[in-house]
Amino acid sequence: MKTFGGLRVAVAVLAIIYILIPLIVVIPASFTSANYPSFPAEGFSLQWYAKILERPEFLEAFLNSAKFAALAALFSVIFGTLGALGIAKYDIPGKSYITALLTSPLSVPQLVLGIALLMYFTPMMLAGTSTGFLIAHIVICIPYVMRLVLTGLSGFDYNLERAAAILGANPLTVFMKVTLPLIGSAAISGGLFAFLTSFDNVTVSLFMVSPEMRTLPIEIFSQMQDAYNPIVASVSSVVIFISVLLIVILEKIQGVGKVFGGSHHTNG
Amino acid sequence: MEPIRSYASQEIEQQTSPIEPQKKPKSKKRKVWVPGLLLLTPILLFIFGFFVIPMLYILYLSFISTDNLGGVEAVYSIKNYTQLFSDSYYLSSLWLTVKISLYSVLVALFLGYPVALTMAKSSARIRGYITLLIVSPLLVSIVVRNFGWYLLLLPNGTINQTLMALGIIDAPLKLLFSEIGVVIGLSNAYLPFMILSIVASLYNIDPSLDKAGAILGASPFRRFFSITLPLSIPGIVSGCILVFSLSMSAYVTPALMGGANVPVMPVVIYDQINNLLHWTFGSALSYILLATTVISVAVFTRAFEKGKFKEVFR
Numbered sequence: 001m002k003t004f005g006g007l008r009v010a011v012a013v014l015a016i017i018y019i020l021i022p023l024i025v026v027i028p029a030s031f032t033s034a035n036y037p038s039f040p041a042e043g044f045s046l047q048w049y050a051k052i053l054e055r056p057e058f059l060e061a062f063l064n065s066a067k068f069a070a071l072a073a074l075f076s077v078i079f080g081t082l083g084a085l086g087i088a089k090y091d092i093p094g095k096s097y098i099t100a101l102l103t104s105p106l107s108v109p110q111l112v113l114g115i116a117l118l119m120y121f122t123p124m125m126l127a128g129t130s131t132g133f134l135i136a137h138i139v140i141c142i143p144y145v146m147r148l149v150l151t152g153l154s155g156f157d158y159n160l161e162r163a164a165a166i167l168g169a170n171p172l173t174v175f176m177k178v179t180l181p182l183i184g185s186a187a188i189s190g191g192l193f194a195f196l197t198s199f200d201n202v203t204v205s206l207f208m209v210s211p212e213m214r215t216l217p218i219e220i221f222s223q224m225q226d227a228y229n230p231i232v233a234s235v236s237s238v239v240i241f242i243s244v245l246l247i248v249i250l251e252k253i254q255g256v257g258k259v260f261g262g263s264h265h266t267n268g
Numbered sequence: 269m270e271p272i273r274s275y276a277s278q279e280i281e282q283q284t285s286p287i288e289p290q291k292k293p294k295s296k297k298r299k300v301w302v303p304g305l306l307l308l309t310p311i312l313l314f315i316f317g318f319f320v321i322p323m324l325y326i327l328y329l330s331f332i333s334t335d336n337l338g339g340v341e342a343v344y345s346i347k348n349y350t351q352l353f354s355d356s357y358y359l360s361s362l363w364l365t366v367k368i369s370l371y372s373v374l375v376a377l378f379l380g381y382p383v384a385l386t387m388a389k390s391s392a393r394i395r396g397y398i399t400l401l402i403v404s405p406l407l408v409s410i411v412v413r414n415f416g417w418y419l420l421l422l423p424n425g426t427i428n429q430t431l432m433a434l435g436i437i438d439a440p441l442k443l444l445f446s447e448i449g450v451v452i453g454l455s456n457a458y459l460p461f462m463i464l465s466i467v468a469s470l471y472n473i474d475p476s477l478d479k480a481g482a483i484l485g486a487s488p489f490r491r492f493f494s495i496t497l498p499l500s501i502p503g504i505v506s507g508c509i510l511v512f513s514l515s516m517s518a519y520v521t522p523a524l525m526g527g528a529n530v531p532v533m534p535v536v537i538y539d540q541i542n543n544l545l546h547w548t549f550g551s552a553l554s555y556i557l558l559a560t561t562v563i564s565v566a567v568f569t570r571a572f573e574k575g576k577f578k579e580v581f582r
Contacts, residue, residue: 004488012386015379019402019459022416025426029419039419039426083311090304102311105319109517111534112326112554113319115541119329119551120322135318142311193407200409202520207542220411224418224524233419236412243408247400255396256403 023240030233048234058235061219068130068215069199072137077191079138080145081183088153099150103143110140114207128210136208140201141194148193148254152186189254196246200239330552348552358536358553362560365532368450368522369515375455376462376511377504384466384503385496388473402460414453414524421449421525449525450532454515461514462507469503470496505572509565516561533557 025039033043052058083102087095105113117136118127126132160182164174202217209218216239223232250256333347352358383402387395405413420426421443428440443449473496481491519534526532537557540550 004492008382008385011379011382015383015459015463016398016401018379018456019405021420022413022456023405023408024416025419026412026416038422038424079311079314082307086304086307090301090307092301092304092308098308098312101320102315105315108319108323109534109554109558111517111519111537112323112558115537115550115554116322116326117318118541119547120318120325138314139319142315146311196407200407202409202411206519206538217409217411220409220415221520221524224411224415225527228418232415236415239409239412244404247404247407250407251400256400256407 026233026236026240030230030237032230032233034230036228036230048230051231052234052238055231057214058216058219058231061214061216062238064213065199065215065217068134068137069195071134072141072198073191073194075134075138076141076145076194077187080142080190081149081187084146084149084153085179085183088150088156089158099146102146105139106143110201110203113139114204117204118207128208128213130213133205133208133213136204137198137201140204141197144193144197145187145190148190149183149186152183152190156182185253189250192246192250192253196243196250200243326551327555329548330555332548334546334548348549349556351549352553352556361531361533361536362556364447364530365516365534365557366560366564368447368454368530368532369512371447371451372454372458372515373462373508373511375451376459377508379455380459380462380507381466381504383463384470384500387463387467388470402463406460410457410520411524413457414521417449417453417456417525418444421452444525445527445529447526447530450522450530453521453525454518455511457518457521458511458514461510465507465510466500466503469500469506473499501572505569509568512568513561513565516564517557 029039030048031044031046032038033045033047086092087099092098114136117132117139121127121129121132121135126135160178161174164178165171169177200217201215202221205215205218206221209215216235220232220235220239223229223235247256330348331344331346333345352362383398387398390398418425422428423440423442423444425443427443428437431437432440441448443452477495477499478491481495486494517534519538522530522532522535523538526535533553534557537550537553540546540553
């Protein structure tokens with residue numbers, strides 16, 4: 001019995017290390033003093049962090065990533081929260097089909113979605129524009145926001161809204177003072193998750209970027225395809241730092257596991 | 269030691285379900301659905317305009333055949349689809365994609381199952397920590413995770429150096445820009461989904477079954493293979509489907525870990541669209557990839573649902 005349980009735990013520990021190791025090695029590698037990326041790092045220096053500041057394209061890409069992720073999060077939260085309220089609160093005919101439709105962008109491979117939007121945007125003159133990029137990112141964020149807010153609304157007591165209305169509050173006051181505070185945390189975690197989804201995205205972005213408009217993951221992707229350079233390690237470490245920061249906030253608000261928990265999509 | 273979901277809590281759930289029909293009259297008061305539809309209008313218009321229509325648009329494009337210069341040859345032709353079978357390059361790429369996806373599924377299953385089992389047997393606190401550890405990497409960009417693997421898989425990288433220092437190999441293995449690299453990258457990226465799928469079905473197993481088995485004298489080994497494993501098959505199946513579908517359509521990991529040496533379908537499609545500008549053929553290949561994934565998943569699911577363990581799917 002001991003050996004069976006012991007083997008199980010040993011493989012489990014190995015598997016968790018396997019999941020984490022690619023992230024663990026990036027950070028020490030970024031402090032290398034050599035001119036080529038390696039792990040373990042050779043020597044110690046902060047030169048590759050200083051070099052980020054000398055390369056305006058990384059800074060610009062980072063600002064683009066942050067700006068568009070914030071905008072995509074904002075729009076997907078507005079659309080998603082309104083939509084989720086509509087589904088959760090009212091007896092709309094065929095609401096399960098509507099939910100399925102609104103979360104369906106998850107079931108289509110991002111590669112195919114990127115291709116479809118590129119071809120659709122080209123005759124509309126939206127290909128390679130920031131508007132097109134933003135629209136594409138809202139499409140990939142909406143399903144996650146929908147799911148998180150719908151989960152948040154599942155325990156919502158509509159009697160509270162009715163009570164407020166009976167006590168004389170107008171519909172706007174009811175929404176601002178009752179509904180919003182109660183679904184706020186679900187909407188915020190939906191927004192944070194949307195931000196990360198957009199900030200991290202590579203596949204859809206590849207079809208939406210232009211030489212003038214690039215994002216940080218795209219910059220890392222092309223650096224990795226051209227010539228490997230330790231600057232990729234320092235830039236990646238910055239990405240890890242930002243992600244960890246947002247993950248900690250997300251964990252405090254909602255619990256990261258909930259985002260992926262339950263019946264997950266088949267992103268095929 | 270016990271899975272957290274106790275028998276008592278299951279009973280409560282069973283009791284609450286018959287009450288649900290009584291709730292109906294309450295929701296009937298909210299049968300006005302016009303305001304609900306108004307709330308849904310923006311998101312529905314957005315998804316229709318920027319998801320449904322573009323997807324149908326490339327389906328339409330895939331039936332337009334073009335000549336080598338990009339001029340339209342014929343509308344409503346299936347030439348783009350038949351081209352797949354006339355050129356062995358595309359067929360072998362499709363087969364390579366299926367093969368690599370299957371390997372990734374196997375690696376994820378063998379590494380993921382013990383984690384899921386450990387989570388099911390741990391306290392809620394430990395389980396929370398494990399969940400955080402396995403889910404967090406999903407929220408870091410895939411290019412960053414791929415860069416980590418690049419460092420480990422290089423010819424003079426950590427793995428090759430360790431294996432050589434241990435005397436297991438004499439010359440560095442070709443891990444990067446090879447099928448092994450792609451399988452490592454994909455199984456690493458999608459392992460958390462496998463674990464979460466299996467864990468969900470392990471929670472649903474009635475712990476008293478295991479207890480009954482123990483009382484009747486079955487060894488832990490026997491109890492695992494006769495009770496836990498068969499009852500967790502729905503989770504295994506959904507985890508395998510998830511990892512398979514995600515691997516079939518992954519572009520970034522094969523492009524970075526395999527490069528031109530591992531031309532899986534997504535890499536071929538990307539090349540057709542972005543480099544060769546064969547848009548209509550690329551659209552057809554996209555739908556072929558989608559169809560292959562959907563059909564494989566359907567066959568796989570059906571085989572399990574009709575097979576020896578069909579009872580556990582009810």
